[in-house]
Amino acid sequence: MKGKGSTKEELIFDATLRLVEQVGLSGVSMEAVAKQAKIATGTVYIYFKSKEELLNKLYVTVKLKFYGTISDGLNEDKPFKVLFKKMCNDYLRFFLEYYPETIFLQQFYNSPYVTASTVDATKGLLQPLSELLQRGKTEMLLKEMDTRFMITFLHGTIGQLAGFIRDQPVQKTYTDQVWTICWDALKL
Amino acid sequence: MKGKGSTKEELIFDATLRLVEQVGLSGVSMEAVAKQAKIATGTVYIYFKSKEELLNKLYVTVKLKFYGTISDGLNEDKPFKVLFKKMCNDYLRFFLEYYPETIFLQQFYNSPYVTASTVDATKGLLQPLSELLQRGKTEMLLKEMDTRFMITFLHGTIGQLAGFIRDQPVQKTYTDQVWTICWDALKL
Amino acid sequence: MKGKGSTKEELIFDATLRLVEQVGLSGVSMEAVAKQAKIATGTVYIYFKSKEELLNKLYVTVKLKFYGTISDGLNEDKPFKVLFKKMCNDYLRFFLEYYPETIFLQQFYNSPYVTASTVDATKGLLQPLSELLQRGKTEMLLKEMDTRFMITFLHGTIGQLAGFIRDQPVQKTYTDQVWTICWDALKL
Amino acid sequence: MKGKGSTKEELIFDATLRLVEQVGLSGVSMEAVAKQAKIATGTVYIYFKSKEELLNKLYVTVKLKFYGTISDGLNEDKPFKVLFKKMCNDYLRFFLEYYPETIFLQQFYNSPYVTASTVDATKGLLQPLSELLQRGKTEMLLKEMDTRFMITFLHGTIGQLAGFIRDQPVQKTYTDQVWTICWDALKL
DNA sequence: CATGAATGAGGGTTCATTCAT
DNA sequence: GATGAATGAACCCTCATTCAT
Numbered sequence: 198m199k200g201k202g203s204t205k206e207e208l209i210f211d212a213t214l215r216l217v218e219q220v221g222l223s224g225v226s227m228e229a230v231a232k233q234a235k236i237a238t239g240t241v242y243i244y245f246k247s248k249e250e251l252l253n254k255l256y257v258t259v260k261l262k263f264y265g266t267i268s269d270g271l272n273e274d275k276p277f278k279v280l281f282k283k284m285c286n287d288y289l290r291f292f293l294e295y296y297p298e299t300i301f302l303q304q305f306y307n308s309p310y311v312t313a314s315t316v317d318a319t320k321g322l323l324q325p326l327s328e329l330l331q332r333g334k335t336e337m338l339l340k341e342m343d344t345r346f347m348i349t350f351l352h353g354t355i356g357q358l359a360g361f362i363r364d365q366p367v368q369k370t371y372t373d374q375v376w377t378i379c380w381d382a383l384k385l
Numbered sequence: 386m387k388g389k390g391s392t393k394e395e396l397i398f399d400a401t402l403r404l405v406e407q408v409g410l411s412g413v414s415m416e417a418v419a420k421q422a423k424i425a426t427g428t429v430y431i432y433f434k435s436k437e438e439l440l441n442k443l444y445v446t447v448k449l450k451f452y453g454t455i456s457d458g459l460n461e462d463k464p465f466k467v468l469f470k471k472m473c474n475d476y477l478r479f480f481l482e483y484y485p486e487t488i489f490l491q492q493f494y495n496s497p498y499v500t501a502s503t504v505d506a507t508k509g510l511l512q513p514l515s516e517l518l519q520r521g522k523t524e525m526l527l528k529e530m531d532t533r534f535m536i537t538f539l540h541g542t543i544g545q546l547a548g549f550i551r552d553q554p555v556q557k558t559y560t561d562q563v564w565t566i567c568w569d570a571l572k573l
Numbered sequence: 574m575k576g577k578g579s580t581k582e583e584l585i586f587d588a589t590l591r592l593v594e595q596v597g598l599s600g601v602s603m604e605a606v607a608k609q610a611k612i613a614t615g616t617v618y619i620y621f622k623s624k625e626e627l628l629n630k631l632y633v634t635v636k637l638k639f640y641g642t643i644s645d646g647l648n649e650d651k652p653f654k655v656l657f658k659k660m661c662n663d664y665l666r667f668f669l670e671y672y673p674e675t676i677f678l679q680q681f682y683n684s685p686y687v688t689a690s691t692v693d694a695t696k697g698l699l700q701p702l703s704e705l706l707q708r709g710k711t712e713m714l715l716k717e718m719d720t721r722f723m724i725t726f727l728h729g730t731i732g733q734l735a736g737f738i739r740d741q742p743v744q745k746t747y748t749d750q751v752w753t754i755c756w757d758a759l760k761l
Numbered sequence: 762m763k764g765k766g767s768t769k770e771e772l773i774f775d776a777t778l779r780l781v782e783q784v785g786l787s788g789v790s791m792e793a794v795a796k797q798a799k800i801a802t803g804t805v806y807i808y809f810k811s812k813e814e815l816l817n818k819l820y821v822t823v824k825l826k827f828y829g830t831i832s833d834g835l836n837e838d839k840p841f842k843v844l845f846k847k848m849c850n851d852y853l854r855f856f857l858e859y860y861p862e863t864i865f866l867q868q869f870y871n872s873p874y875v876t877a878s879t880v881d882a883t884k885g886l887l888q889p890l891s892e893l894l895q896r897g898k899t900e901m902l903l904k905e906m907d908t909r910f911m912i913t914f915l916h917g918t919i920g921q922l923a924g925f926i927r928d929q930p931v932q933k934t935y936t937d938q939v940w941t942i943c944w945d946a947l948k949l
Numbered sequence: 950c951a952t953g954a955a956t957g958a959g960g961g962t963t964c965a966t967t968c969a970t
Numbered sequence: 971g972a973t974g975a976a977t978g979a980a981c982c983c984t985c986a987t988t989c990a991t
Contacts, residue, residue: 205975221497223411226960237977239963248961304495309411346549346559350566353545354538361537374530378538382570414985416953425952427988436986599787599873602964604974613973615967624965683868685785718938725925726918726942733917737910747910754914758946769954790981801956803984812982 214297222304253315259298260319266291268325285376292359406485410492441503448507454479456513473564480547594673598680629691636695642667644701661752668735778861786868817879824883830855832889849940856923
C-alpha cells in the first residue's frame with residue numbers, strides 16, 4: 198500500500214521538478230527523471246507516453262495547484278481591497294514556497310514542448326481572478342483597463358519580484374511591498 | 386574592410402537571433418546558425434570557441450544595446466517624471482521593436498548556457514537606471530524602496546506587458562498605459 | 574476442456590496471425606499479441622517460454638495445416654495427372670484462403686527467429702508430395718529431375734502466383750492457369 | 762582521390778548488404794552498418810537522412826543493377842528462344858552471383874521500410890522484359906497469358922530455384938534445368 | 950582564414966522478459 | 971495459473987566539436 202500522494206505519476210512529477218530546479222528544463226532527460234525517481238527508464242513510459250506528454254501534464258497539474266491557491270476565497274463576501282491583498286499574497290507565497298514549480302512554469306512556457314491544447318486547458322483557470330478584477334472595476338476601485346492586461350501585469354510583476362525576494366537573506370522586508378506596489382499600480 | 390555592421394561576428398549574431406525567433410533557443414544548433422549565416426560550420430568556431438561562448442557574447446551584446454537604449458538621456462537636466470516616462474517608453478519600445486532580441490534575452494537567461502561571468506558583466510549596465518531611481522527617491526517622488534527591487538519590478542512588468550501588447554491587433558491602446566502603471570506603482 | 578479451437582495456445586496463435594496480417598511480422602510485439610488475445614503479457618510466457626518459441630511453434634502448426642491440406646488424397650488410386658492437378662489447386666487455394674497464415678509463412682522464413690530444429694521439423698511433411706512426384710517420374714510423365722528441385726519449383730511458383738492473383742479484381746481468370754503452367758513445366 | 766566505385770554511399774551500401782547476409786534485414790542497425798563500414802554512426806546520416814531512406818535507396822540501386830543485368834541485349838535481333846534462354850540464365854546468374862543483394866531484395870520487400878514511391882520507382886524497370894514476352898506471344902511461341910502473370914512466374918520460380926541451387930554442392934547439374942523449366946511452362 | 954565531412958556521446962523511445970501479487 | 975507493472979538493453983537519430991584539405 199502506498200502512502201497518500203505517492204502514486205507513480207506524482208513520483209515522476211516530483212523527480213522532474215527537482216531536476217528542473219537543479220539543471221533547468223533543458224537538462225531534463227527521461228533517463229535523468231527515471232534515475233531521480235529511482236525507477237527504470239522504461240517505467241516512465243508506462244505512465245506518460247512521451248516526454249512531451251509528461252511535461253504538458255505536469256504543467257497542467259502545477260497550473261491547477263497554482264490557480265487553486267490564488268483563487269481560494271476570492272469570491273467571499275469581503276471588501277474588495279481585502280481580497281485583492283489576499284490574492285497578491287497568495288500569489289507571492291506560492292512562488293516562494295514552490296520554487297521548483299515556479300521555475301518549471303516559467304521555463305516550460307517558452308519551450309518547444311508546449312502544445313496548443315495545454316495552453317487552452319489552462320486558460321479557463323483564470324476565471325476567478327478575472328472576476329475579482331472585474332468587481333474592482335465595477336466598484337470604481339481599479340482603473341478602467343483590459344482585464345487580461347491587468348492579469349498579465351500581476352503575473353509578470355509578482356513572478357519577477359518573487360525571484361528577487363527569494364535571493365534575499367531577509368525576505369520579510371519585501372513581502373508586504375509586493376501587494377502594495379500592485380495595488381498602487383492598478384487602483385484608480 | 387566590410388561595410389558597417391557586417392563583420393563575421395555580427396553576421397553570426399544575426400543568424401542566431403533570426404533562428405531563435407523562428408525555432409526558439411533550443412532549436413538553435415551550430416550547423417543551423419552556420420547555414421543561416423551562409424558560412425561553413427567550422428567557420429563559426431573560428432570566431433567563437435564554443436556554442437556557450439557564442440550565446441554568452443551575444444547576450445552581453447544584446448544587453449548592451451538594450452541598456453544603451455533605455456539609458457540614453459537619463460541624466461539630462463529634465464524633471465524626474467519626464468525622464469521616468471521616457472525610460473519606460475524606451476524600455477517598452479525596445480521590447481516591441483527588437484522581437485528576436487527579446488525572445489533571446491528571455492530564453493537565454495533560463496538556459497544552461499549562462500555563465501556566472503556573463504551575469505556579472507551585465508550587472509554594471511544598470512547604473513544609469515539605478516541612478517535615476519535614486520534621484521526619484523531623493524526628490525521624494527518615489528517610494529523608499531530597495532533600488533534593485535524597483536528595477537526588478539520595472540523589468541518584469543514591462544517585459545511581460547510587452548509580450549502581451551505584441552499579441553494585440555491594436556497596440557496603441559496599451560502603450561501609454563505601461564508607463565502610467567509603472568509610475569503609479571512606484572510613486573510616493 | 575475448452576471448446577474446439579479455443580485453447581489458450583490457439584488464442585495466442587490467432588492473435589499473432591491477425592497481427593502479422595495487420596502490421597507485419599516486425600510489428601508483432603509480445604505485448605501486442607497479449608492485447609490482441611485479450612490476456613496479460615505475462616500469460617503468453619506461461620504457454621511459450623519466449624517470442625522465438627511462440628513463432629516457431631506457430632510456424633510448425635501452420636505448416637502442418639498447410640501440408641495437411643495439400644497432402645490430402647494424394648495417395649488415392651487415381652490417374653497421376655488428376656492428383657497433380659488437385660495438389661496444385663489445393664496449394665493455391667490454401668494461399669488464397671488463409672491470407673494471414675501465408676503472410677506469416679513467408680515473413681517468418683526470412684526472419685531471425687527461425688531455428689534449425691524448426692526447419693528440420695517441417696521437412697518430413699513433404700513426404701506425400703515427394704512420393705507423388707516420384708510416382709510421376711516412375712510413370713514417365715514427369716521429367717527426370719531432383720524431386721527437391723521440383724518441390725522448390727512448385728512452392729516458389731505457386732506461392733508467388735498466389736500473391737499476384739490475390740491482388741487481381743477477378744481471380745477466376747488465373748486460377749486455372751496455375752496448375753497448367755506447373756504441369757507444362759514439369760511434364761516430360 | 763577515391764578509387765572508382767568507392768564513394769561513401771557505396772561503402773555504406775556494401776556494409777548494409779554484408780550485414781543483411783550475415784544477420785538478416787532485421788539485424789541491421791544503423792550502428793552495425795556504421796561499424797561494418799568502419800565509419801561513425803553519425804556519418805551514415807550525412808549520406809542518408811534516415812534508415813528508411815538508406816534502405817529504400819539501396820533497394821532501388823540493387824533493382825537497377827538487377828534489371829540492368831537481365832535486360833541487357835534483350836532487344837537484339839536474335840531468335841526469340843535464344844533471348845529467352847539468355848534472359849533466364851542472366852536472371853539466375855544474378856541471383857547466384859549477388860547473394861547478399863538477393864537476400865536483401867527479398868527481405869526488404871516484405872519489410873515495414875518499403876515506401877510507395879520506391880515501389881513506383883522500380884516498376885518501369887520491367888519494360889524490356891515485358892516487351893520480350895510480348896514478342897514471344899506475337900510470334901506464337903508463348904501462351905496467351907497476362908504478361909505481368911508471366912513475369913511474376915519467372916521471378917518467383919527463378920528466385921526460389923536460385924536459393925535451392927545455391928545450397929547444392931554441385932550447381933552445374935541444375936543451372937540448365939532452370940531455363941528449360943521456364944520455357945516449357947510458358948511456351949505454347 | 951574557410952570549409953564541411955566526420956566523429957561519437959547522449960537523448961527519446963520500444964520491447965522481450967521477469968516477478969511480486 | 972494469471973496479471974501487468976517494472977526492467978534495462980538496444981535502437982534511431984541529433985548535434986557540438988574537430989580536423990584534414
